[in-house]
Amino acid sequence: MSIIQIKGLHKIYNPKKVPVHALNGIDLEITEGEFTAIVGPSGSGKSTLLNMIGGLDSPTEGTVIINGVDVSTLSPKKLIDFRLKNIGFVFQDYSLLPVLTARENVEFIMQLQGRKKEEFKKRAEELLREVGLGDRMDNRPSNLSGGQQQRVAVARALASKPKFILADEPTANLDSVSTSDLLEMMQVLNKEENMTFIFSTHDQRVIDKARRVVSIVDGKVAEDIQVEQEMAQ
Amino acid sequence: MKTIFILAWRNIWRNKRRTIITLSSIFFAVLLALFMRSMQLGSYGNMIKNSVESYSGYIQIHELxxxxxxxxxxxxxxxxxxxxxxxxxxxxxxxxxxxxxxxxxxxxxxxxxxxxxxxxxxxxxxxxxxxxxxxxxxxxxxxxxxxxxxxxxxxxxxxxxxxxxxxxxxxxxxxxxxxxxxxxxxxxxxxxxxxxxxxxxxxxxxxxxxxxxxxxxxxxxxxxxxxxxxxxxxxxxxxxxxRYEIMDWEELQPELVQLIQSDNAGGVIMLGILYMVIAFGIFGTIMMMTMERLREFGVLISIGMQKLRLAGLVFIETLLIGILGLLVSFMAGVPLLLYMYEHPIPLTGSAAKGIEEMGFEPIIPFSLDISIFYTQGLAILVIVMLCLTYPYLRLWWLKPVESKK
Known part of the structure; x- marks a missing residue:
């Protein structure tokens, strides 16, 4: 089942001064349960594409339909609410709240959703155990390694029960062991919970694990490769 | 709501040194303002009391x-x-x-x-x-x-x-x-x-x-x-x-009212300058806090925090700084003013003579009028609210995608 449909997507920065064509007519469809890597050289437009999919930026032309909703038609307030309910974000620099513990960081997003205390307490613990941080729940980000922080970020992204998770260069700041652990964990979540993951990445280790690789060059889809499952594993 | 308070409280201590400097500036300014105002109002009270009780009384009744x-x-x-x-x-x-x-x-x-x-x-x-x-x-x-x-x-x-x-x-x-x-x-x-x-x-x-x-x-x-x-x-x-002409001391002694008003205007200008200095201090802190956290704000909006809620968080943080500053100031200011109220400063020499010639006691008394406290409190809270304009404007215009850059 298709959860993201992108049609004729264009993004032009500074259209009146010096126009920069970041995206030049992207058509893409992502179905539930995919483990997709969006790759491409710097300036190719992969981050812009991810921002469009995440509803963080609006297209100059074209549509991004998520779960049947054209996100460009939503008001800013509704768009924030839409992101809260439908999209999980994992950032390159983890972007956890430094004053909250791992547990509180995960709980926070569920509190934003207005969930009940018993529910978010239980789910935060479950998720942190799932990402292998059952014994580090009450540590603040400054007391966690980069890999552990990124795991908390994944748990936070999962906490809101999103339709898919968008990860912008999630392994860029991680060492090889942490990268491997993180990817393994995300693959498990993808398989066992059928969670859809979409990455932008330069990292060959991530590309190697992806089941679909969308290559962006000059704002266009240059290649869209479905990798055999066995090979990806 | 509890989490927002916890978050706000922890956020203000993220940069302890900066918060302590801001609190100190509020502390010294409010303490000085309390001292100045108490002395000023105490002096006015004493002038009125001396003047009224030396002859005119608080109210007089005459034939029309x-x-x-x-x-x-x-x-x-x-x-x-x-x-x-x-x-x-x-x-x-x-x-x-x-x-x-x-x-x-x-x-x-x-x-x-x-x-x-x-x-x-x-x-x-x-x-x-x-x-x-x-x-x-x-x-x-x-x-x-x-x-x-x-x-x-x-x-x-x-x-x-x-x-x-x-x-x-x-x-x-x-x-x-x-x-x-x-x-x-x-x-x-x-x-x-x-x-x-x-x-x-x-x-x-x-x-x-x-x-x-x-x-x-x-x-x-x-x-x-x-x-x-x-x-x-x-x-x-x-x-x-x-049947009768009823006049209070202000009508009976307009020159005393004028003297107090003109002196008070000077005091208010001094206070204004003092509060301008504090305002810049608080504004600087809030501006730095905002600038440092723009990316964090962007992330919070990205993951689904409404701007209004975020504004509420910033409001509570700023308010907490203001209230903390006031609390510390009052904790030091109240005993100080209580002491000064009981022990007014005696004037000596030519200053005492000059005051005596005006018909007043040669002392600098202090007032414990409650208005001294709430006006200072109100002034700080108004400054804090005004300083919030900056983060609110930044938040209003903030696009999460831009804060990522």
């Missing part, structure tokens, strides 16, 4: 139209029942009936224009503490003819206790007012002008001298406190406003 010309012909009837009903009003301690006139005081060789005050010695002493100013002789009594003269007048006329003073003047409705009176005592008045030309006389003696039995120029009212003036004046005007 008396105050404009202070004519000796515009006298009111001394009605015991009216005096009693005024004294029965809440906040009124007592009424001092007076008959005031001017006369030429003379001896065989010397003369001088004087103010003659006919009054009830006992009641007068309650308010003006006249007996404490006695430097020679005895205090005057209601049923005796003996009078009090001020020290400066006695020196000028070369008169002492038991000497006789001759008074000549115009009495009620053009009669001749003439009399000779034994000097019972000599008083030293703080106000130099009054000390040179004042004669206190028992009320009945003065009424007889003036040819106006049972008549008064004024009834001066002594109240429980300064705070009761407005309410009591309004009540008196309601009850007696059609």
């Amino acid at each position: 139209g008396y105050w404009e010309n202070k004519s000796i012909n515009k006298l009111l009837e001394h009605s015991q029942s009216i005096q009693d009903s005024i004294e029965n009003l809440p906040s009124v301690n007592y009424v001092i009936p007076r008959l005031e006139t001017f006369a030429l005081a003379a001896t065989e060789t010397l003369s001088k224009g004087v103010a003659v005050i006919g009054t009830d010695p006992e009641r007068e002493d309650h308010m003006t503490k006249l007996s404490e100013k006695l430097v020679a002789g005895e205090f005057f009594e209601a049923d005796k003819e003996g009078i009090l003269i001020s020290e400066g007048l006695g020196n000028y006329l070369r008169l002492g206790v038991n000497d006789t003073l001759i008074l000549l003047g115009q009495g009620y409705h053009g009669t001749n007012a003439v009399g000779k009176y034994p000097i019972a005592g000599i008083i030293k008045l703080v106000n130099p002008q009054m000390n040179n030309n004042t004669v206190y006389m028992p009320l009945k003696t003065c009424q007889y001298y003036n040819g106006s039995p049972n008549k008064l120029t004024s009834m001066a009212l002594v109240l429980d406190s300064y705070d009761a003036v407005k309410k009591t004046t309004a009540r008196l005007k309601e009850d007696f406003g059609e």
Whole structure:
């Protein structure tokens, strides 16, 4: 089942001064349960594409339909609410709240959703155990390694029960062991919970694990490769 | 909501040094402002008290139209029942009936224009503490003819206790007012002008001298406190406003009101400058906090936090800094002002002399008026709210995608 449909997507920065064509007519469809890597050289437009999919930026032309909703038609307030309910974000620099513990960081997003205390307490613990941080729940980000922080970020992204998770260069700041652990964990979540993951990445280790690789060059889809499952594993 | 408070509280301690510097700036500024305002209001209170209790009383009642010309012909009837009903009003301690006139005081060789005050010695002493100013002789009594003269007048006329003073003047409705009176005592008045030309006389003696039995120029009212003036004046005007002229101390002493107002304006300008300095300090902190956290704000909006909620978080953080600063300031300020209230600063030397010549006590008293505290608190909170404009504007225009760059 298709959860993201992108049609004729264009993004032009500074259209009146010096126009920069970041995206030049992207058509893409992502179905539930995919483990997709969006790759491409710097300036190719992969981050812009991810921002469009995440509803963080609006297209100059074209549509991004998520779960049947054209996100460009939503008001800013509704768009924030839409992101809260439908999209999980994992950032390159983890972007956890430094004053909250791992547990509180995960709980926070569920509190934003207005969930009940018993529910978010239980789910935060479950998720942190799932990402292998059952014994580090009450540590603040400054007391966690980069890999552990990124795991908390994944748990936070999962906490809101999103339709898919968008990860912008999630392994860029991680060492090889942490990268491997993180990817393994995300693959498990993808398989066992059928969670859809979409990455932008330069990292060959991530590309190697992806089941679909969308290559962006000059704002266009240059290649869209479905990798055999066995090979990806 | 609890999480937002926890988040706000922890956020303000993210940069401990900066928060402590901001709190310190609020602390010192509020403490200084409390001290300044308390001293200023204490001085005004003292000026009013000295001025009011040295003579005029908090409220005076006259015959209609008396105050404009202070004519000796515009006298009111001394009605015991009216005096009693005024004294029965809440906040009124007592009424001092007076008959005031001017006369030429003379001896065989010397003369001088004087103010003659006919009054009830006992009641007068309650308010003006006249007996404490006695430097020679005895205090005057209601049923005796003996009078009090001020020290400066006695020196000028070369008169002492038991000497006789001759008074000549115009009495009620053009009669001749003439009399000779034994000097019972000599008083030293703080106000130099009054000390040179004042004669206190028992009320009945003065009424007889003036040819106006049972008549008064004024009834001066002594109240429980300064705070009761407005309410009591309004009540008196309601009850007696059609028959009598009712004036409070501000109308009786407009020059004192002007003096206080002009001095107060200077104080307010000083406070304004002080608060401008604090405002820049707080604004700097808030601006830095905002700039440092723009990316974090962007992330929070990205993951689904509404801008209004985020604005609420920033509001609580800023408010907490303001409230913390105020709490610390009040914790130090209250005991300091309590001490200063009990131990006013005594003035010495030429400063003391100058103040005494104006008729005031040579001290710098402090006030504990509650308004000193809440106005400073309010000022800080207003500054904090104004400083919030910056993060609010940044938040309003913040696009999460831009904050990622």
